[in-house]
Protein backbone atom coordinates (compact mmCIF):
# COMPACT_ATOMS: atom_id res chain seq x y z
CA UNK A 1 0.00 0.00 0.00
CA UNK A 2 1.39 3.42 -0.90
CA UNK A 3 1.27 5.79 2.03
CA UNK A 4 1.59 9.57 1.93
CA UNK A 5 4.98 11.06 2.72
CA UNK A 6 5.26 13.12 5.90
CA UNK A 7 7.59 16.02 6.66
CA UNK A 8 8.14 14.53 10.11
CA UNK A 9 7.17 11.29 11.78
CA UNK A 10 7.28 11.39 15.58
CA UNK A 11 7.36 8.06 17.38
CA UNK A 12 5.72 8.31 20.83
CA UNK A 13 2.69 10.41 21.76
CA UNK A 14 3.87 11.21 25.30
CA UNK A 15 4.53 14.71 26.58
CA UNK A 16 7.53 15.39 24.33
CA UNK A 17 6.14 13.89 21.13
CA UNK A 18 2.70 15.46 21.44
CA UNK A 19 4.03 18.97 22.11
CA UNK A 20 6.49 18.68 19.23
CA UNK A 21 3.66 17.53 16.92
CA UNK A 22 1.64 20.56 18.01
CA UNK A 23 4.51 22.95 17.25
CA UNK A 24 5.42 21.44 13.87
CA UNK A 25 1.81 21.11 12.68
CA UNK A 26 1.29 24.75 13.68
CA UNK A 27 4.22 25.68 11.42
CA UNK A 28 2.37 24.07 8.50
CA UNK A 29 4.34 20.82 8.38
CA UNK A 30 2.77 17.46 7.63
CA UNK A 31 3.23 15.49 10.84
CA UNK A 32 2.41 11.91 11.84
CA UNK A 33 2.45 10.81 15.48
CA UNK A 34 2.94 7.05 15.83
CA UNK A 35 1.94 5.62 19.24
CA UNK A 36 2.09 1.94 20.15
CA UNK A 37 -0.70 2.21 22.73
CA UNK A 38 -4.28 3.37 22.32
CA UNK A 39 -4.94 6.75 23.92
CA UNK A 40 -5.61 7.67 26.64
CA UNK A 41 -3.01 5.33 28.18
CA UNK A 42 -1.78 5.07 31.78
CA UNK A 43 1.79 6.28 32.30
CA UNK A 44 3.62 5.71 35.59
CA UNK A 45 4.29 9.30 36.62
CA UNK A 46 3.73 11.46 39.70
CA UNK A 47 2.14 13.96 37.34
CA UNK A 48 3.72 16.92 39.13
CA UNK A 49 4.05 19.85 36.75
CA UNK A 50 6.41 22.52 38.04
CA UNK A 51 5.81 26.16 37.07
CA UNK A 52 8.88 26.04 34.79
CA UNK A 53 7.28 23.13 32.89
CA UNK A 54 3.79 24.62 32.80
CA UNK A 55 5.17 27.91 31.45
CA UNK A 56 6.46 26.10 28.36
CA UNK A 57 2.95 25.06 27.29
CA UNK A 58 1.43 27.45 24.74
CA UNK A 59 -2.17 26.62 25.74
CA UNK A 60 -4.20 26.08 28.91
CA UNK A 61 -4.39 22.61 30.45
CA UNK A 62 -6.93 23.70 33.08
CA UNK A 63 -9.41 20.88 32.30
CA UNK A 64 -6.88 18.22 33.37
CA UNK A 65 -5.54 19.90 36.53
CA UNK A 66 -6.31 17.65 39.50
CA UNK A 67 -4.88 19.89 42.21
CA UNK A 68 -2.90 23.13 42.35
CA UNK A 69 -0.59 22.71 45.33
CA UNK A 70 0.53 25.76 47.30
CA UNK A 71 2.38 24.05 50.17
CA UNK A 72 5.78 22.47 49.58
CA UNK A 73 7.26 20.14 52.21
CA UNK A 74 10.63 18.49 52.40
CA UNK A 75 11.13 15.89 55.12
CA UNK A 76 14.32 14.19 56.26
CA UNK A 77 13.88 10.96 58.24
CA UNK A 78 10.27 11.87 58.93
CA UNK A 79 10.99 15.38 60.28
CA UNK A 80 10.04 18.52 58.39
CA UNK A 81 13.17 20.28 57.10
CA UNK A 82 11.30 22.76 54.88
CA UNK A 83 7.67 23.77 54.72
CA UNK A 84 6.31 26.81 52.97
CA UNK A 85 2.90 27.87 51.76
CA UNK A 86 3.06 30.09 48.72
CA UNK A 87 0.49 32.71 47.73
CA UNK A 88 0.47 31.14 44.23
CA UNK A 89 0.17 27.56 42.97
CA UNK A 90 3.51 25.77 42.91
CA UNK A 91 3.22 22.27 41.44
CA UNK A 92 0.10 21.54 39.40
CA UNK A 93 -0.98 17.91 39.61
CA UNK A 94 -2.18 15.96 36.57
CA UNK A 95 -2.79 12.37 35.56
CA UNK A 96 -0.67 11.59 32.54
CA UNK A 97 -3.34 9.73 30.59
CA UNK A 98 -5.50 12.87 30.59
CA UNK A 99 -2.65 15.35 30.11
CA UNK A 100 -1.11 13.45 27.20
CA UNK A 101 -4.52 12.94 25.55
CA UNK A 102 -5.11 16.70 25.80
CA UNK A 103 -1.70 17.49 24.28
CA UNK A 104 -2.34 15.03 21.42
CA UNK A 105 -5.78 16.56 20.79
CA UNK A 106 -4.20 20.01 20.58
CA UNK A 107 -1.76 18.65 17.99
CA UNK A 108 -4.59 17.01 16.00
CA UNK A 109 -6.58 20.26 16.09
CA UNK A 110 -3.59 21.94 14.44
CA UNK A 111 -3.48 19.33 11.68
CA UNK A 112 -1.18 16.57 12.99
CA UNK A 113 -2.18 12.98 12.18
CA UNK A 114 -2.26 10.25 14.82
CA UNK A 115 -1.64 6.55 14.17
CA UNK A 116 -2.34 4.83 17.51
CA UNK A 117 -1.95 1.17 18.40
CA UNK A 118 0.98 1.06 15.97
CA UNK A 119 4.55 0.21 16.93
CA UNK A 120 7.70 1.62 15.33
CA UNK A 121 9.98 -1.21 14.19
CA UNK A 122 12.87 0.22 12.20
CA UNK A 123 14.06 2.97 9.90
CA UNK A 124 16.19 2.85 6.76
CA UNK A 125 17.24 5.13 3.94
CA UNK A 126 19.26 8.34 3.51
CA UNK A 127 18.59 11.46 5.60
CA UNK A 128 15.64 13.36 4.13
CA UNK A 129 14.15 10.22 2.53
CA UNK A 130 13.58 7.78 5.36
CA UNK A 131 11.44 4.66 5.20
CA UNK A 132 9.88 3.94 8.56
CA UNK A 133 8.68 0.41 9.19
CA UNK A 134 5.84 -0.03 11.66
CA UNK A 135 3.42 -2.80 12.60
CA UNK A 136 0.97 -1.11 10.16
CA UNK A 137 3.39 -1.00 7.21
CA UNK A 138 5.98 1.39 5.86
CA UNK A 139 5.68 5.18 6.09
CA UNK A 140 8.00 7.69 4.45
CA UNK A 141 9.26 10.87 6.06
CA UNK A 142 11.85 13.59 5.56
CA UNK A 143 12.63 13.61 9.28
CA UNK A 144 12.18 11.07 12.09
CA UNK A 145 11.87 11.88 15.79
CA UNK A 146 12.30 9.46 18.67
CA UNK A 147 9.93 10.59 21.43
CA UNK A 148 9.60 6.98 22.48
CA UNK A 149 10.89 7.38 26.03
CA UNK A 150 13.66 5.68 27.94
CA UNK A 151 15.62 3.00 25.99
CA UNK A 152 14.54 4.61 22.70
CA UNK A 153 14.32 2.19 19.79
CA UNK A 154 14.31 5.10 17.34
CA UNK A 155 17.66 6.35 18.69
CA UNK A 156 19.17 2.93 17.98
CA UNK A 157 17.78 2.77 14.45
CA UNK A 158 18.95 6.31 13.67
CA UNK A 159 22.44 5.21 14.71
CA UNK A 160 22.54 7.79 17.52
CA UNK A 161 24.70 7.05 20.53
CA UNK A 162 22.64 8.03 23.56
CA UNK A 163 23.86 6.59 26.83
CA UNK A 164 22.72 7.36 30.38
CA UNK A 165 22.04 5.72 33.73
CA UNK A 166 18.60 4.85 35.00
CA UNK A 167 16.92 5.07 38.38
CA UNK A 168 14.06 2.78 39.32
CA UNK A 169 10.76 4.28 40.34
CA UNK A 170 7.50 2.78 41.45
CA UNK A 171 4.24 4.66 41.31
CA UNK A 172 1.06 3.76 43.18
CA UNK A 173 -2.36 5.29 42.66
CA UNK A 174 -4.08 4.97 46.03
CA UNK A 175 -7.49 5.75 47.48
CA UNK A 176 -7.21 6.49 51.21
CA UNK A 177 -10.18 6.08 53.47
CA UNK A 178 -11.88 8.68 55.67
CA UNK A 179 -10.54 12.22 55.65
CA UNK A 180 -6.96 11.21 54.77
CA UNK A 181 -7.31 12.59 51.25
CA UNK A 182 -8.17 16.01 52.66
CA UNK A 183 -5.00 15.97 54.78
CA UNK A 184 -2.82 15.84 51.65
CA UNK A 185 -4.79 18.34 49.57
CA UNK A 186 -2.96 21.34 48.05
CA UNK A 187 0.43 20.16 49.32
CA UNK A 188 3.24 17.94 48.11
CA UNK A 189 5.74 15.99 50.21
CA UNK A 190 9.28 14.97 49.28
CA UNK A 191 10.60 12.48 51.86
CA UNK A 192 14.31 11.77 52.14
CA UNK A 193 15.61 8.95 54.31
CA UNK A 194 12.77 6.56 53.44
CA UNK A 195 14.72 4.71 50.75
CA UNK A 196 18.47 4.48 50.11
CA UNK A 197 19.74 6.77 47.32
CA UNK A 198 16.32 8.17 46.61
CA UNK A 199 13.17 9.67 48.05
CA UNK A 200 9.44 9.16 48.40
CA UNK A 201 6.57 11.45 47.37
CA UNK A 202 2.86 11.92 47.91
CA UNK A 203 1.02 14.02 45.33
CA UNK A 204 -2.68 14.88 45.72
CA UNK A 205 -5.08 14.23 42.86
CA UNK A 206 -8.80 15.08 42.66
CA UNK A 207 -10.13 11.79 44.04
CA UNK A 208 -6.99 9.91 45.08
CA UNK A 209 -3.25 10.24 45.84
CA UNK A 210 -0.26 9.37 43.68
CA UNK A 211 2.56 8.09 45.86
CA UNK A 212 5.87 6.54 44.99
CA UNK A 213 9.54 6.03 45.71
CA UNK A 214 12.56 6.17 43.46
CA UNK A 215 16.10 4.99 43.95
CA UNK A 216 19.39 5.33 42.07
CA UNK A 217 20.58 1.99 43.44
CA UNK A 218 21.51 -0.26 40.51
CA UNK A 219 19.63 -3.17 42.09
CA UNK A 220 16.17 -2.26 43.30
CA UNK A 221 14.52 -5.62 43.84
CA UNK A 222 13.13 -4.56 47.22
CA UNK A 223 11.54 -1.34 45.96
CA UNK A 224 7.99 -2.73 46.30
CA UNK A 225 8.53 -3.45 49.98
CA UNK A 226 10.16 -0.04 50.44
CA UNK A 227 7.10 1.64 48.93
CA UNK A 228 4.85 -0.35 51.24
CA UNK A 229 6.89 0.76 54.29
CA UNK A 230 6.79 4.36 53.04
CA UNK A 231 3.00 4.29 52.71
CA UNK A 232 2.74 2.96 56.25
CA UNK A 233 4.98 5.76 57.54
CA UNK A 234 2.70 8.30 55.86
CA UNK A 235 -0.37 6.73 57.51
CA UNK A 236 -1.46 5.33 54.15
CA UNK A 237 -0.80 1.65 54.83
CA UNK A 238 -4.49 0.77 54.68
CA UNK A 239 -5.22 2.75 51.50
CA UNK A 240 -6.63 0.84 48.51
CA UNK A 241 -4.01 0.58 45.75
CA UNK A 242 -5.68 0.79 42.33
CA UNK A 243 -2.54 0.84 40.16
CA UNK A 244 1.06 -0.07 40.91
CA UNK A 245 3.72 0.32 38.25
CA UNK A 246 7.50 0.15 38.07
CA UNK A 247 9.29 2.28 35.47
CA UNK A 248 12.88 3.42 34.85
CA UNK A 249 13.82 7.11 34.81
CA UNK A 250 16.91 8.06 32.81
CA UNK A 251 19.54 10.46 34.18
CA UNK A 252 23.21 11.43 33.79
CA UNK A 253 23.46 11.47 29.98
CA UNK A 254 26.99 10.83 28.71
CA UNK A 255 29.12 13.71 27.42
CA UNK A 256 29.77 11.71 24.22
CA UNK A 257 26.07 11.40 23.31
CA UNK A 258 24.73 12.40 19.90
CA UNK A 259 21.12 13.53 19.95
CA UNK A 260 20.66 14.22 16.24
CA UNK A 261 21.90 12.89 12.92
CA UNK A 262 21.02 10.70 9.92
CA UNK A 263 17.81 12.65 9.33
CA UNK A 264 16.42 12.43 12.83
CA UNK A 265 16.72 13.31 16.48
CA UNK A 266 15.45 12.34 19.94
CA UNK A 267 13.44 14.33 22.50
CA UNK A 268 12.21 13.83 26.07
CA UNK A 269 13.28 10.78 28.08
CA UNK A 270 14.92 9.38 24.94
CA UNK A 271 17.71 11.96 25.46
CA UNK A 272 18.38 10.78 29.03
CA UNK A 273 17.86 14.36 30.25
CA UNK A 274 15.76 14.34 33.39
CA UNK A 275 16.31 16.11 36.70
CA UNK A 276 18.73 13.76 38.51
CA UNK A 277 17.57 14.97 41.93
CA UNK A 278 13.79 14.78 41.65
CA UNK A 279 13.23 12.70 38.49
CA UNK A 280 11.23 15.63 37.04
CA UNK A 281 11.05 14.91 33.32
CA UNK A 282 8.12 16.92 31.99
CA UNK A 283 10.07 20.18 31.92
CA UNK A 284 12.82 18.44 29.94
CA UNK A 285 10.27 16.79 27.63
CA UNK A 286 8.70 20.17 26.77
CA UNK A 287 12.01 22.01 26.49
CA UNK A 288 13.57 19.40 24.19
CA UNK A 289 10.41 19.55 22.04
CA UNK A 290 10.77 23.32 21.83
CA UNK A 291 14.45 23.12 20.82
CA UNK A 292 13.71 20.29 18.36
CA UNK A 293 10.95 22.15 16.53
CA UNK A 294 13.31 25.02 15.68
CA UNK A 295 16.00 22.62 14.45
CA UNK A 296 13.57 20.50 12.39
CA UNK A 297 12.07 23.55 10.69
CA UNK A 298 15.55 24.85 9.83
CA UNK A 299 16.49 21.37 8.52
CA UNK A 300 13.38 21.03 6.34
CA UNK A 301 13.12 24.63 5.17
CA UNK A 302 16.78 25.70 4.88
CA UNK A 303 18.68 22.37 4.89
CA UNK A 304 20.48 23.38 8.09
CA UNK A 305 22.17 20.38 9.73
CA UNK A 306 20.20 18.78 12.56
CA UNK A 307 23.37 18.90 14.64
CA UNK A 308 22.25 22.45 15.57
CA UNK A 309 19.83 20.68 17.91
CA UNK A 310 22.65 18.69 19.44
CA UNK A 311 24.54 21.89 20.23
CA UNK A 312 21.50 23.74 21.56
CA UNK A 313 20.67 20.83 23.83
CA UNK A 314 24.18 20.61 25.24
CA UNK A 315 24.40 24.36 25.93
CA UNK A 316 21.05 24.54 27.71
CA UNK A 317 19.70 21.36 29.30
CA UNK A 318 23.04 19.55 29.13
CA UNK A 319 24.61 22.17 31.37
CA UNK A 320 21.56 22.16 33.63
CA UNK A 321 21.63 18.39 34.25
CA UNK A 322 25.40 18.38 34.73
CA UNK A 323 25.21 20.81 37.66
CA UNK A 324 22.10 19.12 39.04
CA UNK A 325 24.04 15.85 38.79
CA UNK A 326 26.78 17.21 41.06
CA UNK A 327 24.21 18.17 43.69
CA UNK A 328 22.44 14.82 43.29
CA UNK A 329 25.71 12.97 43.81
CA UNK A 330 26.30 14.73 47.15
CA UNK A 331 22.66 14.27 48.19
CA UNK A 332 22.36 10.59 47.38
CA UNK A 333 25.90 9.24 47.72
CA UNK A 334 26.83 11.08 50.91
CA UNK A 335 23.68 10.93 53.06
CA UNK A 336 25.72 11.07 56.28
CA UNK A 337 26.75 14.58 55.20
CA UNK A 338 23.79 15.73 53.12
CA UNK A 339 20.88 14.69 55.36
CA UNK A 340 22.13 16.54 58.47
CA UNK A 341 22.85 19.57 56.24
CA UNK A 342 19.36 19.37 54.77
CA UNK A 343 17.82 19.02 58.21
CA UNK A 344 19.67 22.09 59.46
CA UNK A 345 19.48 24.33 56.41
CA UNK A 346 16.42 22.87 54.70
CA UNK A 347 14.48 26.13 54.96
CA UNK A 348 17.05 27.97 52.84
CA UNK A 349 17.99 25.19 50.46
CA UNK A 350 14.34 24.18 50.05
CA UNK A 351 13.30 27.74 49.24
CA UNK A 352 16.09 28.03 46.65
CA UNK A 353 15.10 24.70 45.12
CA UNK A 354 11.54 25.98 44.76
CA UNK A 355 13.01 28.86 42.76
CA UNK A 356 14.43 26.23 40.39
CA UNK A 357 10.95 24.67 40.16
CA UNK A 358 9.64 28.10 39.24
CA UNK A 359 12.35 28.69 36.64
CA UNK A 360 13.64 31.76 38.51
CA UNK A 361 16.96 30.01 39.23
CA UNK A 362 18.82 27.36 37.27
CA UNK A 363 20.88 24.46 38.62
CA UNK A 364 24.29 26.09 37.97
CA UNK A 365 23.08 29.00 40.16
CA UNK A 366 21.73 26.64 42.84
CA UNK A 367 25.02 24.79 42.79
CA UNK A 368 26.91 28.06 43.34
CA UNK A 369 24.46 28.97 46.11
CA UNK A 370 25.07 25.72 47.95
CA UNK A 371 28.84 25.41 47.55
CA UNK A 372 29.92 28.95 46.64
CA UNK A 373 31.17 31.52 49.20
CA UNK A 374 27.81 33.33 49.28
CA UNK A 375 25.92 30.15 49.99
CA UNK A 376 28.32 29.11 52.70
CA UNK A 377 28.11 32.62 54.25
CA UNK A 378 24.30 32.34 54.25
CA UNK A 379 24.48 28.97 55.89
CA UNK A 380 26.98 30.20 58.49
CA UNK A 381 24.74 33.18 59.26
CA UNK A 382 22.05 30.67 60.12
CA UNK A 383 24.49 28.73 62.30
CA UNK A 384 25.36 31.89 64.17
CA UNK A 385 21.70 32.95 64.59
Ligand SMILES: Cc1cc2nc3c(=O)[nH]c(=O)nc-3n(C[C@H](O)[C@H](O)[C@H](O)COP(=O)(O)OP(=O)(O)OC[C@H]3O[C@@H](n4cnc5c(N)ncnc54)[C@H](O)[C@@H]3O)c2cc1C
Nearest residue numbers: 012014015016036045046047048120148149268269281282
Ligand atom coordinates in the same frame (compact mmCIF):
# COMPACT_ATOMS: atom_id res chain seq x y z
C1 LIG B 1 7.24 6.77 38.66
C2 LIG B 1 7.58 8.03 37.92
C3 LIG B 1 7.18 9.26 38.43
C4 LIG B 1 7.46 10.44 37.73
N1 LIG B 1 6.99 11.62 38.22
C5 LIG B 1 7.19 12.77 37.54
C6 LIG B 1 6.63 14.01 37.99
O1 LIG B 1 5.91 14.06 38.98
N2 LIG B 1 6.91 15.13 37.27
C7 LIG B 1 7.68 15.10 36.14
O2 LIG B 1 7.92 16.17 35.56
N3 LIG B 1 8.20 13.94 35.68
C8 LIG B 1 7.96 12.78 36.33
N4 LIG B 1 8.45 11.60 35.84
C9 LIG B 1 9.20 11.61 34.58
C10 LIG B 1 8.23 11.73 33.40
O3 LIG B 1 7.20 10.76 33.53
C11 LIG B 1 8.97 11.51 32.08
O4 LIG B 1 10.15 12.27 32.07
C12 LIG B 1 8.10 11.89 30.88
O5 LIG B 1 7.02 11.02 30.79
C13 LIG B 1 8.90 11.86 29.58
O6 LIG B 1 8.03 12.09 28.51
P1 LIG B 1 8.34 11.48 27.08
O7 LIG B 1 7.28 12.03 26.18
O8 LIG B 1 9.74 11.69 26.73
O9 LIG B 1 8.19 9.90 27.24
P2 LIG B 1 6.92 9.02 27.63
O10 LIG B 1 5.95 9.80 28.41
O11 LIG B 1 7.48 7.78 28.21
O12 LIG B 1 6.25 8.69 26.22
C14 LIG B 1 6.84 7.80 25.31
C15 LIG B 1 5.73 7.26 24.42
O13 LIG B 1 6.32 6.48 23.36
C16 LIG B 1 5.53 5.33 23.13
N5 LIG B 1 6.41 4.34 22.48
C17 LIG B 1 7.50 3.73 23.01
N6 LIG B 1 8.05 2.89 22.11
C18 LIG B 1 7.29 2.98 20.99
C19 LIG B 1 7.35 2.33 19.70
N7 LIG B 1 8.30 1.44 19.39
N8 LIG B 1 6.41 2.65 18.79
C20 LIG B 1 5.42 3.54 19.07
N9 LIG B 1 5.32 4.17 20.27
C21 LIG B 1 6.23 3.90 21.21
C22 LIG B 1 5.08 4.94 24.54
O14 LIG B 1 3.93 4.11 24.52
C23 LIG B 1 4.79 6.30 25.17
O15 LIG B 1 3.45 6.72 24.99
C24 LIG B 1 8.18 10.40 36.52
C25 LIG B 1 8.60 9.17 36.00
C26 LIG B 1 8.28 8.00 36.68
C27 LIG B 1 8.71 6.68 36.10
